[in-house]
Amino acid sequence: MDIKSKVIDAEGFSRIISRISHEILEKRGTKDLVLMGMRTRGEFLAQRIQRKIKEIENIEVPLSVLDVTLYRDDFRTRMKQPEVSVSNITTDITEKNIILIDDVLYTGRTVRSALNAIMDFGRPSTIQLVVLVDRGHKELPVKADYVGKNIPTSTNEEIKVKMTEVDGEDAIYLVELK
Amino acid sequence: MPLSSRHLLGLNGVPKEDIQLILDTTKTFREVLERPIKKVPTLQGKTIVNLFFENSTRTRISFELAEKRLSADAINFSASASSVSKGETFKDTIKNIEAMKVDMVVARHAAAGTPLFLTKICDANIINAGDGTHEHPTQGLLDMYSIKEKLGRLEGLKVCIVGDIAHSRVALSNIYGLQTMGAKVSVCGPSTMIPRNLKELGVDVIHNIDEAIQENDVLNVLRIQLERKAREYFPSIREYAKYFGITEERLEKNGKDIVIMHPGPINRGVELSSGVADGLQQIILKQVTNGVAVRMAVLYLLGTMN
Numbered sequence: 038m039d040i041k042s043k044v045i046d047a048e049g050f051s052r053i054i055s056r057i058s059h060e061i062l063e064k065r066g067t068k069d070l071v072l073m074g075m076r077t078r079g080e081f082l083a084q085r086i087q088r089k090i091k092e093i094e095n096i097e098v099p100l101s102v103l104d105v106t107l108y109r110d111d112f113r114t115r116m117k118q119p120e121v122s123v124s125n126i127t128t129d130i131t132e133k134n135i136i137l138i139d140d141v142l143y144t145g146r147t148v149r150s151a152l153n154a155i156m157d158f159g160r161p162s163t164i165q166l167v168v169l170v171d172r173g174h175k176e177l178p179v180k181a182d183y184v185g186k187n188i189p190t191s192t193n194e195e196i197k198v199k200m201t202e203v204d205g206e207d208a209i210y211l212v213e214l215k
Numbered sequence: 216m217p218l219s220s221r222h223l224l225g226l227n228g229v230p231k232e233d234i235q236l237i238l239d240t241t242k243t244f245r246e247v248l249e250r251p252i253k254k255v256p257t258l259q260g261k262t263i264v265n266l267f268f269e270n271s272t273r274t275r276i277s278f279e280l281a282e283k284r285l286s287a288d289a290i291n292f293s294a295s296a297s298s299v300s301k302g303e304t305f306k307d308t309i310k311n312i313e314a315m316k317v318d319m320v321v322a323r324h325a326a327a328g329t330p331l332f333l334t335k336i337c338d339a340n341i342i343n344a345g346d347g348t349h350e351h352p353t354q355g356l357l358d359m360y361s362i363k364e365k366l367g368r369l370e371g372l373k374v375c376i377v378g379d380i381a382h383s384r385v386a387l388s389n390i391y392g393l394q395t396m397g398a399k400v401s402v403c404g405p406s407t408m409i410p411r412n413l414k415e416l417g418v419d420v421i422h423n424i425d426e427a428i429q430e431n432d433v434l435n436v437l438r439i440q441l442e443r444k445a446r447e448y449f450p451s452i453r454e455y456a457k458y459f460g461i462t463e464e465r466l467e468k469n470g471k472d473i474v475i476m477h478p479g480p481i482n483r484g485v486e487l488s489s490g491v492a493d494g495l496q497q498i499i500l501k502q503v504t505n506g507v508a509v510r511m512a513v514l515y516l517l518g519t520m521n
Binding site: 104106107108112117118119120121122123124125126153157158159 | 216217240242243246247250251252254255256257515516519520
């Protein structure tokens with residue numbers, strides 16, 4: 038795996054979080070808002086957005102964490118067995134406005150699993166999608182409502198999102214798969 | 216990291232990492248069981264046969280629920296209502312069921328070693344749901360998960376299994392599993408019900424129940440299997456209850472905050488008094504709930520293996 042370029046640095050990262058938080062507030066407000074981060078990095082992105090909203094509006098919006106492993110459609114084709122983890126849905130999501138948060142939008146299959154998973158917890162009024170990076174190559178009709186950055190890629194490239202909480206830095210890299 | 220074997224025949228020889236993986240995965244399914252919709256699509260399209268050659272309510276329902284909550288297609292087979300009663304051999308019955316394209320088989324049989332035999336005659340993943348007096352691995356796993364949930368760890372704990380050890384598959388699976396996870400296992404019961412070679416497994420034998428209560432963190436109290444002629448091993452049920460029955464007075468006398476477990480079904484007034492069976496120290500119904508989650512974890516880990 039070769040790093041081709043650093044697309045976003047720490048400063049750019051923080052600006053994206055700030056802009057998306059403002060956009061969420063502008064479009065949805067904080068009423069009935071529930072942030073839902075998808076493990077692993079989506080969870081930390083959700084925490085950042087939660088903090089930013091607190092800074093701007095002084096309101097702490099509820100945050101939940103979703104693990105979609107059990108809803109994936111690629112069990113038969115993957116070589117490696119995915120590790121499952123626990124979802125932590127802290128509030129009743131029925132009649133709420135869910136903001137689903139993930140790091141990279143690629144085929145759209147993870148988002149599909151997430152939608153199924155959310156419906157098993159309740160019936161929200163709306164679900165909107167936040168992604169840090171939309172890298173193209175969608176296989177399903179899924180569109181993000183808030184996008185950090187559009188980065189067109191080829192299939193032998195990959196987007197690596199790094200976050201301080203797990204990787205020690207905030208950055209987005211474009212890497213080439215060998 | 217997947218499990219190291221594609222079958223679960225017993226806990227003897229199962230590496231610590233595998234047991235740890237199953238217990239960790241169980242936590243995920245415990246969470247699923249708390250949801251409004253207790254069902255996930257993980258094993259969609261997989262067919263699982265519950266092959267029960269021996270009566271069982273709890274284990275069969277537990278497996279069936281686990282299978283349905285993973286969206287697998289579950290089929291129940293009970294020997295009494297099958298061609299086995301028409302004279303078909305065991306092997307032919309299995310071959311016929313396999314020919315209907317099943318992915319996994321959950322088997323219970325009165326003969327020890329049946330699940331092992333199944334692995335040799337068919338391709339499906341085999342899960343032992345109790346074979347004779349040999350092993351009952353998912354019971355051992357759910358007992359371990361329940362202890363860990365209650366006390367936070369297994370390593371260094373002292374667990375005593377009380378009752379008919381010689382005829383118990385639950386005892387053997389508990390011994391193997393708990394020892395692998397670093398717990399100290401002892402047994403307590405009438406001498407006639409304690410196998411002679413237990414010392415070789417590193418299991419201490421205690422004959423006095425008060426001593427067992429004082430020295431342990433957990434008592435896993437087994438059922439006296441009255442239907443299996445358990446009565447031949449001690450003079451009377453009343454005497455058994457007097458010397459080995461766990462009562463509130465006995466727990467109070469020893470002043471011990473001990474965890475009481477029982478794999479069910481309970482003979483109230485024999486191995487456990489009603490007060491203890493419904494008391495604050497028991498986790499018996501938690502074991503039942505955890506049983507479904509443990510079985511979901513095992514089915515998931517074996518069913519998604521390639």
